[in-house]
Amino acid sequence: MPNSFAYIALFCWPLVMVCFFALLPRAHAIALSIIGGYLFLPVRAGFDLPILPVVDKTLIPAMFTGILCLVMPDRALRAGSGGAAVLQATRQRPIAEHGTGQRVTIQNRDAQGGQFAEAAGRDRVARAILLSLFVLTLIAPFFTALTNPEPLVFGPRFLPGLRLYDAFSMALAEGIYLLPFLIGWRYMAGPREQHVLTMLLVLSGLVYSLGALFEVRMSPQLNTWIYGFFQHQFSQHMREGGFRPIVFLGHGLALSMYLAVTVFGAVALWRQARAERKGSANWILAAAWMFMTLVLSKSLGALAIAIGFGAVLIAAGKRPITVFAAVIATLVIIYPVLRGSGLSPVQYVYETVNSFNAERAASFKYRLDNEDELLARANLKPLFGWGSWGRNRIFDPVTGDDDSVTDGDWIITIGVTGWLGYLARYGLLAVPLIFLARRRKAGQLTFVTAGLCLILAANLLDAIPNATIVPVTWLIAGSLAGFACREYAARPSPSPAARVPEPAPQSEPAPPEPPPSPAAARAPLRFTRTRG
Known part of the structure; x- marks a missing residue:
């Protein structure tokens, strides 16, 4: 059982997060809050409330990070020149100055050229798909509850049927689980x-x-x-x-x-x-x-x-890295189909491991046997799954003992929420990689972004044998999703002729301009949209 210090650390973490947001730029505070909570807070410490998910190291950093992002301004913008200038340069570009000395700006949304128009269209498609998958992840538990009203009895063990109460509880848990994804999409x-x-x-x-x-x-x-x-x-x-x-x-x-x-x-x-x-x-x-x-x-x-x-x-280069990550993500999504049809290379992997380490091979074989049994049970309710209360697990029909070992995140997800929940959740992780790989040119794609794509693909691959889809994974996925949905990610840089030149410094103050004539004052101002 956790000691008192474990609960003190858990419930004092929001105060540490407030300090992060008060002293650091928002991006640093978000990353430290999610990463630090995952790495240093205790597991199995928390308490369970009615309907709400367990208040633990998963809920507290995610929920309070979202709240602090809404109520506390970005310190980089409060500081003045640095962050504000970056934000101004990113979002707006000057196009003209008129006699009053006021600089007129427009939102940087011009789509000159077919290449940018096509990229912007893909961005909108990616945004629509991701939003649909997010909504589907939240409503999938209601379909699961509607198709699992019957209780299950295994000897002395009784598993209740699902009610609307359980559907709301599962949906709230999914929402908390996906909060880092939304935070990464919006702010990172x-x-x-x-x-x-x-x-x-x-x-x-x-x-x-x-x-x-x-x-x-x-x-x-x-x-x-x-x-x-x-x-x-x-x-x-x-x-x-x-x-x-x-x-x-x-x-x-x-x-x-x-x-x-x-x-x-x-x-x-x-x-x-x-x-x-x-x-x-x-x-x-x-x-x-x-x-x-x-x-x-x-x-x-x-x-x-x-x-x-x-x-x-x-x-590899940046684009080959993103293509490789997208291929891995696609293979992970179709892995249950490959596994059920016997086309997955798990037998080859087992024989390879057995050739140099029999102990590791035996452990791997034990996992495979458990996955086969759990997948067979999941196929009894393939569309919406078995739901909560451990209904997806395998119990001895006489003693009621739990005979299953659920290691892989994919087999847990497909057993609890079925194919509907599986495709929705893993689609949120894979779709950003696929859309980034489809771009022939990405003006602001860096090796750091390509590295994050590879990190996400590695997490997805590791989710086959292990349950390692964690809040940090969702934060990275949200960051890549936001990058894939932003139009500026594919915008070509403006040509030199299109840039508005800055006024040259003057050694002496310029003489004041004469006031405009009444006719010129009444004439409407006209501005020409420039590239960039």
Whole structure:
């Protein structure tokens, strides 16, 4: 059971977030609130309220981040010149000045040229699809509840049927779960915000690696010492004569995947710094450090993803990276179909793992057998799923014992909400990657954005064997969704002839202009729209 300090840390986190928003620019505050809450707050600490989801480390950072974004202004804009100038330059461009000295501006929405018009059309399609998927994710629980009114009995175990109350509870849980996605879409979609997000991912990984290396040597004890309990089964964190670190997360596999994510982030920042001809040695050193920590964490799956995806991120260009990420996302979405039809390569993977590590192969085979049974049960209600209360799991018909192990996020999602909820949720994660990959030219696509695409694809791939779709994943997905839906992401830069020249500095003050004649004063002003 969590100790008192665990609940103090959990419920004092909103005060820490207020300090973030008061002292830092909004993008930094958002990233620190979501990432810090995921990494450092205790799991299994919280309390359950009627209808509402569990108040825990998932709900508190997401909910209060959304509230603070609405009620607290961006410090970068309050500070004056810096952030305000960036925002002004991004959203508006000057087109003319008239005699009164007032500068007239227009919204930067001109669509000169067929290429930009076509890109803007794709942006609107992406926005419509994502909004439809978001709404579908929220209404899917009501269809699930309507098709599961019957109770289930397994010996002494009784699972109640679903009511409208359960539908509202599941919908609210989905809404809280997706709040980081909305926050990322609204506030973290620009190239600068994505650079901040990637930088803080890497810096948090460097800090977290210290705890991970400590537990590699001393055994996973930090959560027990600080929060008073161990999060999982200790036997699962003993590997090859040593230990698999877990720090404050729910499982060591989640920690290993986060380390892989930070490796990708550091490599992306390294490539971006090289492209801008800035100092890049620190980022590649950070990537090497976290890769070493990942190797010592003894998680084969995350290590394989880090090596394969990292090679793509190091060697490929921006567009090939986004195309690769989109292909991975598409394969993950159709994985249940491939698995059910026997076309997935899981048997080949099992034989490959068995050739050099029989213990890991046996663990992998156990997961596959459980997934086959759970998928067979999910196929009994394929469209809307079984709903909550553990109705998607497999129980002994006599003793009522729970015989299932649900590791992969995909099998949990499809069992609870069916294909409707599965396609809606995973579509929100995959559609931004697909639309970014379809763009032949993206004027503001950077290696940082391409790195975030690869990070999201790696998280999706890891969701097949593990439940590692976490709030940080949704924040990244929302950032990419907002980037894919913004028209400026595909706008070509204006030609030099179209730019409005700034007035040259004058050594002496210009003489005052004569007042306009009455006829000129009555004449309407006419402005010509310029490119850019």
